[in-house]
Amino acid sequence: QTEYCILAIGHSARDTLYMLKNRGINLTKKTFAVGFRIEHKQEYINECQYGKNYSKLLPPAEYKINVRTKQKRGVFTFCMCPGGVVVPASSEQGYLAINGMSYNKRNLENANSAVLVNVEPSDLEEDVMSGIEFQRKIEKKAFELGGGKYKAPVQLATDYIKGIKTTKLLDVKPSYSIGYTLTDLNGILPPILNESLKEGLVQLNKKINNFSKKGAILTGVESRSSSPVRINRDKDSFNCNIKGLIPCGEGAGYAGGIMTAAVDGIKCAEKVMEDIKNAI
Template sequence: MQFAPTSFMLRITDLQLPLEHSDDELREAILQRLGIPAAALLHYTIFKRSSDARKKTAISFIYTLDIDVADEADVMRRLKNDRHVGKTPDTSYQFVAQAPAKLSTRPLVIGFGPCGIFAALILAQMGFRPIILERGKVVRERTKDTWGLWRKRDLKPESNVQFGEGGAGTFSDGKLYSQVKDPKHYGRKVLTEFVKADAPPEILYINKPHIGTFRLVKMVEQMRATIEELGGEFRFESKVESLDLKDGKVRGVSLANGEYLASDQVVLAIGHSARDTFQMLYDSGVYMEAKPFSIGFRIEHPQSIIDRARFGPYAGHPLLGAADYKLVHHCSNGRSVYSFCMCPGGTVVAATSEPNRVVTNGMSQYSRNERNANSGIVVGITPADYPGHPLAGIEFQRHWESRAFELGGGTYDAPGQLVGDFLANRASTEFGSVQPSYKPGVHLGNLDTALPDYAIAAIREAIPFFDKQIKGFSMADAVLTGVETRTSSPVRIRRRDDTLQSINTVGLYPAGEGAGYAGGIMSAAIDGIRVAEAVALSMTGDSPKVSA
């Protein structure tokens, strides 16, 4: 069976087979669904495969398949009323413009996380030779610096989980799925480019693809090389100090090293933790507003607990891998608590970018074979919880990150508490069966003052509720680690719906998670594509309108 993209005419959806089936059985199921002899099936490939674990004793795979047959017209005529058989949509990417032979200026892309990567890549593929400015280091040097915090408590404020080549998504589970609307199949373009950069080919068809940190490092390097081959230029350790604005238009940027770069098109893909850049933009008059985000803790369980709860007797089956979950509870105090960035078989990581603060996040490798499962258990908050200044959410985050540093002992250890003790509001003194994965370490105590009272109350209410869905979720010696504050950007840099430019700064394109228009690798990458198209259309004088 082949998985490489090809040209197909028919698509079958919702084809269900038992978990353990052969390729021959899949082929036979296709023949039966289409009512054709074996000789008429020329080729097929898997477009999507997901598992159905609603019946834990009979877990199955659900397929969407693209198919070549000998007589397509006959099949379509016979099955015209079958809603599970139809024409294969065209998911190929179509460039909206091509750069002119002579460019008056080159577009600047600030930030090289998922959004910046795809903004730069698409611009480069269209011939616009972007200049990419990244305040952090190249990904391998950045990885060494990040391990310096985890192993030696040595924080580098410009080179860490948040800053550097690849962005915050590099140190994550590498999830490549999103719930954003994608009528132009930009997500397929993202996955295809990742596979070209040596991602596992199966990300093209599995339902919840992920890559993991080690593979992401290599892929980011390959994508940088591709952009350079197409004329793109990189400046690492190049922090943007100020914007050059004139009559409401961007004319260029000044870097911290004193260098000035002229450009009429600047893509702002700075990520959700560029707090000093948010301040600079606000001081420059770029319009922004506070937006909702979430705060909470990381929770760790043995992965085997999650596997048994989700897969029953099939727990540990190699075709299923490590189980995940998605949970939400609407609390009596009006708050909502939900699982965030669930990392099967992963670790909790130190994710601060500022001295004397503690921030947690989750990370997995491609294998997802670590002992523990971890997830954020977070509470939704709104600007009503931090009223006033558009940047008040940043100060709110800083307050609780500083409190976590204090509760952790002031050494970049994270404060922690066993779930049983947290529910009973008593301090923890020793670990049980679950050993925390956070490095440098976890300092046990009481998390009662690690978050606002309403957040603590909401999480205490939600955990027993989650136990009804995932048996063992409220196990007494599961571990909570604080604090999770960087769930998304606390600001939105408003942009026009038609041109994607700042509503009050022509030529400035707020993009991705930092600007408040994405949440995760896939949605950020898709937004990078959309913004690149808007820049290209602006530079070629074509219609400025872009897809919704």
Template sequence: MQIVINNIKMPVNHKIEDVLLAAQEFVRQQCIYADNFYIYRQSIDARHKKSIKYIYSVAAEVNNGAKILPNSNLQIISQNDEIKVESKKMFKKRPVVVGMGPCGLFTAYILTLSGNPPLIIERGGMVEERVKSVEEFWNSGKLNTESNVQFGEGGAGTFSDGKLNTGIKDKRQRFILKTFVRFGAPNDILYKSKPHIGTDKLRNVLINMRKYLLDNGCEIQFNTTLTSLKMRNGKVSEIELNNDKVIECDKLFLSIGHSSRDTYEMLYKAGVKIEAKPFAAGVRIEHKQEFISRSQYGVEWKSLPLADYKLVYNGKDRSCYSFCMCPGGYVVNASSEDERLVVNGMSDYKRDAENANSALVVSVRPEDFETNSPLAGIEFQRKYESMAFKLGGSDFSAPVQLAKDFLTGKKSSQLESVNPSFTGKTVLSDLRSCLPKFISVTLSEGLRYFDNKIKGFASGGAIMTGVEMRTSAPVKIARDSNFESVGIQGLYPAGEGAGYAGGIISAALDGIRVALAAIESCNTGY
């Protein structure tokens, strides 16, 4: 049996040995015999800058017969975060997983553990090739529309901060974290309150996970796109790959990313039920990381990990909020279509770059779209990505503007203390020219509000880069209680691209859910 000792407070400068000794002393005072102590959770309480504390939880083993009286500082924890599936061949035909982002990877992983290794198709390249094509794009402006920041092994998360925190309460999160560690992720993701892998270490995890899947019977086809889907009697029957090869399929796990616009169009024409969905859009804002750390931690900033922030402004009609904040990171060109520019944030595990960046986005609703089509959100995104591309000079240079100039509505004429970290060229511009008015207005209100929360947030040389449009999918693929597409048996839409996730962990969790649902349907004869 395991217990967790909570609320162990430590000064900024401390040793892990001090934490474990404090936990041991606590259980001794409770007359509990325990051993095998280890760090279970770590966070920082920076509410009072003059008295910043680390807050720890420590886990330990006790005998199953031990009498434990749980309270706020002592808990018994369940060890059922593992996922156990019986390994036996149960599917009549080999299942097919579309996409190798976190959702598709964990779908494939669970299916493989169950004894049913799938065929995995990925429109982009394997991570080693993908990194080369992305870096070539950033250096030359020559875009590979099939293998880029959005498409390829690992999904969009491969070129991100690799954040692993989520607001979803599901014990299987720890299974995901343990799996990442098994395949090479840093062990600290198991206990940090805001775990992240970083784009550099995530790539090695992907390579190791791919090797495991191949060694255990999976087949992986890179540079392969799902181009057609056929149904018979309300069931998936065939799929077409690369407008050429047709294969039989009765279990199709649709783990596409939120940028698979041509796939959405194909599915809609095939009769798959798709609904328009809200998302958010805006810009990336950059500050010196030192400025953010000083503002969050005060004089202790050098002794603490790089600070982040989470800001929300609720206006009369819209919300503006920070999203996907990357301490010590870069703003990257995340385009996936010719003549359309979109940006995102990325950082390495060490987060040792000069700037901090975050998306600053405004809520977008289906009523903001120009038509009632379920795919109208895609056209909304394309419209403003095209405008950003032209504003940057039509060569994938990014338009940038000082935050203070954005507030006054004038084009920036020169940079100040913050240099753009963008992976490419930048052009001083007026970002209002590539954003809808309602976003510009709410963004301005949000900037003023955030400047009261973090003094200097909207001044001091802070720079904004446009546009951020891919915060989440603009559509949702409807599914029933069996996790299958409404009215189509054997089609399992899942993850960010299907509208059921918003990050690496939530996407992986959804992939696990659909895989387990399909396994259960076979076990029950459904």
């Protein structure tokens, strides 16, 4: 028994989100984003960002770029990992999700970043859990395209844009350690998102030279950049529709990264302290 419970379960605790919905906790759909990881040679990104004769004393270069497509969709890079790796992030058997990270030294061969397109609540079915089911659907397709055993489906970005299966990679080799299958990623996302992502990738070439050309590769599927649902909470007390139950952080839809999740945790703890103080 407790009077307060701060629920900071992350955005992959699908079992708990379903349990909450089935027990009458109010949830709403929210905008989230899906797409792929794009990888380049870090050296190439350094040259694009610093110039061909850049000083080796400079840190591995980063980027954060975005465009708006004709269909008025945001296509953007997220969580760019200089000198990093693409990593598995699946949380359910038979479903494939990937993410990216850099080790402290940021000294590995490839740079990677998520390249994402927004998914609006209106793209999905009425049900509040339709975003989670949509994530599952694309993760299942990615698992199958990867050939099973959590190998990832990989394609040259140029082939993805043209809609042809990749049979041979160029200079960039996938950093995903479990293994990969060369394929055509076009079957994963629904047409509206797929077309927007392709248009966005072409437009991004104006921001970074040859961003989606030459040897750049895509690995699928990046589906967990943000939560597709929000657990509703009162803006003053932070309670959801049960007193004392306080949804918190990314999984509850109030954060989008390490810092914002940490700050939301502090804010939730302050609300509990305030409530205890007022009760004395």
